[in-house]
Structure formats: C-alpha cells, structure tokens
Amino acid sequence: MSSTPPPNGLPGLTREPIRTNGTRIRYRDRLSRLGLHFLFVALFAIIGGSLRGFNLLLLLAGLLISVVIVQWRTAHTAIRRVHLSRQPLSGGHVGDDVHIRYRVRNLSRFFPTAFVQIEESLVPVDAIDDDEKWSVFAATGSVAPQQSIETSVQCRFATRGAFQLGPLIASTTFPFALSVSERQTVNSEQTIYVYPSLLTLKRHWQRLLPPRPGGDGDRSTTGTNYQGEFYGLRPWQSGDHVRHIHWRTTARIGEPAVRQFEQRHRHQICFIVDGVIPSLANPNQDATPSDEADFEKTLSLAATFISELTKMSVPVSLLVCDAVSETFGKSPLLTVTGSDCRPLLERLALSEQGSVSASQPKQTKFPDPLVDLVTRYASRLAQRDLVVISQRKFRDVMLPTGQGGMPEHRRSPDWLSLARSGRLSWINILSQETERYVQFSQEYVQFTQENARLPRENAGQARPTSAHTPPSAVNS
Incomplete structure (x- = not known):
C-alpha cells in the first residue's frame, strides 16, 4: 500500500509517533516551521535592539512573540473543544472504494474552529517491521459553534487481508499556522478487512450449484413430489427430474422450465x-x-x-x-x-x-x-x-x-x-x-497477476475528501 503524502504548504504535519501514557486523551503542542522562523526573527530583533539600543527592534520582537503566544493559546483551546469520532467500518472488497468517515463536532459555545486535520496510521495486522506502515489524512474547513461536520477518506486496496487503523489524531494550526496542537484518542484502533474481489456471474449461474430439494429439482428417481406444494416455475438446472419439466412454458420461452415446489426444509x-x-x-x-x-x-x-x-x-x-x-x-x-x-x-x-x-x-x-x-x-x-x-x-x-x-x-x-x-x-x-x-475479465486476470507478488506498500491508496464536495478519484 502506498501512502498519500501530506499536502504541500501545510506546516506542522509530522510522521513522528505520539507516545501515550495510558490516558484516554492526550494533548501535545509544538511549533511549526513557520513558528520557528518567527521566533528566529524575534531573537534577531532582540539581540540587535539590545546591542544597538534600538527600541523599535525590541518593540518588533515583542509583537512577534505575542503573535506566537496568541497562536498557541488559540490552537490549544480550539483542539480541546473538538470532539472527533470515526464511524464504524464494514470492510470492502479488493478494487472497491472503502470510505472511512469522520465526524468533527465543535463543543465551543461562542468560537468557531477551522482547519482540523485528521491523521491515522494504517498497518497490516501481520506486519513485522515499521516499513509496513502508512498514514491516512483528512481535513475539514470551518466548524461553527455547537455544530458538526463530516469528512471522509477514500481508500482502494489492491490486496486482501486485515489492516489495523488508528490511533485517531486530530490537529489544528488555526489561526496563523505558527504552532500545531494535537489531540490523540487512545484505544481508538479498528480493524479493516479487505475481502477478495467480486466477479461477474452470467445468466443461469445457479446451475453450478447443487439443485435445491423439492422446489429446485427433485433428485429422486421416481420424480414424485414429497417435499411440498407446487407454487411456481423456474429455469431448469442440472439434477432436475424430467417429470418436473413444464412443457408449455418450455415451448413458449424456448428453454427448459421446471415446476417449483414449496420447501419444508431450507x-x-x-x-x-x-x-x-x-x-x-x-x-x-x-x-x-x-x-x-x-x-x-x-x-x-x-x-x-x-x-x-x-x-x-x-x-x-x-x-x-x-x-x-x-x-x-x-x-x-x-x-x-x-x-x-x-x-x-x-x-x-x-x-x-x-x-x-x-x-x-x-x-x-x-x-x-x-x-x-x-x-x-x-x-x-x-x-x-x-x-x-x-x-x-x-x-x-x-x-x-x-x-x-x-x-x-x-x-x-x-x-x-x-x-x-x-x-x-x-x-x-x-x-x-x-x-x-x-x-473472469481480462482486466481482473491482469490485476491479480500484477499484484500477486507486490509488497504490502502497494496494497492501496488513500486521499482526503471534503464533506462539501464529491469524493475525489483514487489512483489504482
């Protein structure tokens, strides 16, 4: 499976794991790259103002530091007032789109929350090293006070298996992107099962299966109906007795049709x-x-x-x-x-x-x-x-x-x-x-042969989508 890299221009996204201490929610604040640049300019202004005695440089340094403090306090308060949940997953088939949906709720009564980023790890359950680990990214826009918004990620897997999703991490850089405040939900892991791909069945595919007793073809040599009452007709299947053929319907449709009886046993x-x-x-x-x-x-x-x-x-x-x-x-x-x-x-x-x-x-x-x-x-x-x-x-x-x-x-x-x-x-x-x-389509045969020996890092792809726009296509 290949992971989608974080969008360009979004400061503060990191691949470093967050260590938990056993609590249910853990918060972490750190400076983004832009915030480090701000503090470097402020330090330069402080040193220049102190050596040259320029009060204007000292005033500029104070303004820069105050902006960083306002950024940290605003982002820290906003992420604490956000409730993030993931909807239950039901799995999917190889080649089909698996939608991972999130709900973000702003618990604040007066202040909106903007640009909440969501990140989760996706690891095969049988992974033996850290190389078989990828990240799933999603994001939301502005969330009004006491309101909720939904966003989703569209994943497509090329190999079947079981994958573990989580833990769930929400972060925000609102309003100036000078710092990143993160919130991790402990014990939020969930397993995704990727089933084998589905094939296309042609007409009368039921003939590959054993005939149903009574109503779906009596297997007895006498052809007597001892399992139920007649209630309909159906196409002929292998194993149906010739005495159950309805000849008028067969002549009208041009294919053998047999009488179907009510079953006493499933x-x-x-x-x-x-x-x-x-x-x-x-x-x-x-x-x-x-x-x-x-x-x-x-x-x-x-x-x-x-x-x-x-x-x-x-x-x-x-x-x-x-x-x-x-x-x-x-x-x-x-x-x-x-x-x-x-x-x-x-x-x-x-x-x-x-x-x-x-x-x-x-x-x-x-x-x-x-x-x-x-x-x-x-x-x-x-x-x-x-x-x-x-x-x-x-x-x-x-x-x-x-x-x-x-x-x-x-x-x-x-x-x-x-x-x-x-x-x-x-x-x-x-x-x-x-x-x-x-x-068995030619595309399916070629798809399975190409991915039969692929490593796990090519198993699927994920791309964030917005709740206000249709899900974007995922490259296979």
Whole structure:
C-alpha cells in the first residue's frame, strides 16, 4: 500500500509517533516551521535592539512573540473543544472504494474552529517491521459553534487481508499556522478487512450449484413430489427430474422450465475452498505467478457465491482448506443464516495458499489435506449440499493415482455417490464449464497477476475528501 503524502504548504504535519501514557486523551503542542522562523526573527530583533539600543527592534520582537503566544493559546483551546469520532467500518472488497468517515463536532459555545486535520496510521495486522506502515489524512474547513461536520477518506486496496487503523489524531494550526496542537484518542484502533474481489456471474449461474430439494429439482428417481406444494416455475438446472419439466412454458420461452415446489426444509449449502496449490506438491518448489492468480480467483469465486446467496437469505457455510486451517482461532467450519456474510468473507480475506505438506496437520489419515479436512467434519456436513471450489480436478483429488486402494482412503466419504445424487458440485475454476457462467475479465486476470507478488506498500491508496464536495478519484 502506498501512502498519500501530506499536502504541500501545510506546516506542522509530522510522521513522528505520539507516545501515550495510558490516558484516554492526550494533548501535545509544538511549533511549526513557520513558528520557528518567527521566533528566529524575534531573537534577531532582540539581540540587535539590545546591542544597538534600538527600541523599535525590541518593540518588533515583542509583537512577534505575542503573535506566537496568541497562536498557541488559540490552537490549544480550539483542539480541546473538538470532539472527533470515526464511524464504524464494514470492510470492502479488493478494487472497491472503502470510505472511512469522520465526524468533527465543535463543543465551543461562542468560537468557531477551522482547519482540523485528521491523521491515522494504517498497518497490516501481520506486519513485522515499521516499513509496513502508512498514514491516512483528512481535513475539514470551518466548524461553527455547537455544530458538526463530516469528512471522509477514500481508500482502494489492491490486496486482501486485515489492516489495523488508528490511533485517531486530530490537529489544528488555526489561526496563523505558527504552532500545531494535537489531540490523540487512545484505544481508538479498528480493524479493516479487505475481502477478495467480486466477479461477474452470467445468466443461469445457479446451475453450478447443487439443485435445491423439492422446489429446485427433485433428485429422486421416481420424480414424485414429497417435499411440498407446487407454487411456481423456474429455469431448469442440472439434477432436475424430467417429470418436473413444464412443457408449455418450455415451448413458449424456448428453454427448459421446471415446476417449483414449496420447501419444508431450507436449502443449506457449504462451500469448500481448496487452497492447496497443485504445483506445491513438492515442498522445495515455489508457487508460480499463475498459481497465485488462480488462488485469488478461487477465493473471489467463493466470495461472489456467498454474497449472492446471502442476499437471498440462503443459509451458507464455509470450510477452507489452506495453510491456516489448523491455526485459525475460530472453528474452521463457519455458518451464517442471514444476510450478514462478513464472518465468511473475513475468513476468505485471511486465507493463505499452502502446499500439501503445509496445509496438512502432523497426523493425518488421508494423503490429501482436502479429503482429510472434509472427513473430519463429515458429521457436520451430512445435512448440507457441498460445493467444492478448486484449481484441481475432481479425479486428481478424490481418486489420486496409486492411492485408491489404501485402507484409509477407502474410509473417506463416497464422493462419487454424492456427485451422482446431486449433493456435490465440483467447480474447477480452470474448466470451460465454469467460464460459461462466471466472467473472469481480462482486466481482473491482469490485476491479480500484477499484484500477486507486490509488497504490502502497494496494497492501496488513500486521499482526503471534503464533506462539501464529491469524493475525489483514487489512483489504482
């Protein structure tokens, strides 16, 4: 991520950290560069007037010093009467604009406050040195007594992950910019999650998912409706029985349409993200840029499906097999039942690609980490339809060469039976079938390949915007 430098001509902005002493609010006053020039001229006038006996120089020195004192007292009083707050953040996706909004309130009853500058640090949660630290800047104009004003910063991130924002620092150089008075809010840090970017789904993308029971295609061989009453029609999906096709509607629209029945049980889908890179089967081999780009496409497709289904209030679960599956603080299997899918998107934001050896625990029953992870949670996945999103093919994972006859492998779930019954959908992001329903734009592929190996300092940009003008564009 690259930081936006402070605007030219604004004295007093510094990159030095402010040390806190455990209090909630700490204030600090210091001279700006212009204030130091004023005091230097005043000192020169005092020395010249004393040596030459010119009272006019002494009078000039007194006027300069008095202006600095008035500046310090005015700015110090103004910053103490300012209340600054940051609105809660909900995170954002890679490539989208994340707005950080602030509210500045003037608590003074008689005097206005002008030119309040806001500065915050933005650091990745996994930063190991101070080089991975940037600043976010914003500013406000005049704030009338007992009034509030809002300002915002527009950030755009090029890589996903978790970033810590804070502490919150407000400063002012009003009225003569001779000194800077700062106010720091302690314990104001907040975490920003940057989710994988969203893809464009084409028409009939639901055909990539398992058919819904009853209303969305009966999987029984007889085609009888034992799950609910008829209440509508919908386009045909893979797994729908031929006896549910409504032929009149099919002839009229030119596409197969099936009858839809009222469901007695809610459709539950579990997305299983395969984060194992095929080229990392050898521990001594590094991932190629194309592998890293495909891994980001896998996460983006999972995030897109989750976002679309939660909008329709479909219960969704997520199980990720990657390098942090065993060290993840929460349970690897996450579930949401409403429209808030942030817990699942946050898990995808923290995902890290891994090899077979890196993503496997020390003691496993199965040679492939994906099979081992799903087998350990088989009892909790029994009532859900499974959607596996992977860079690998179904036969390469479930029926590896030379391992199909192993006793441990024969105790794994019957993947073929799940696929035949319509309870398992294996989505290979590199297949032509996936490209029929998912738009992987050329700009997205180039964007992910260019940023797959970029250092953290190129992860995003921030630029202050005014509350009275539209947010300015952010260069990507």
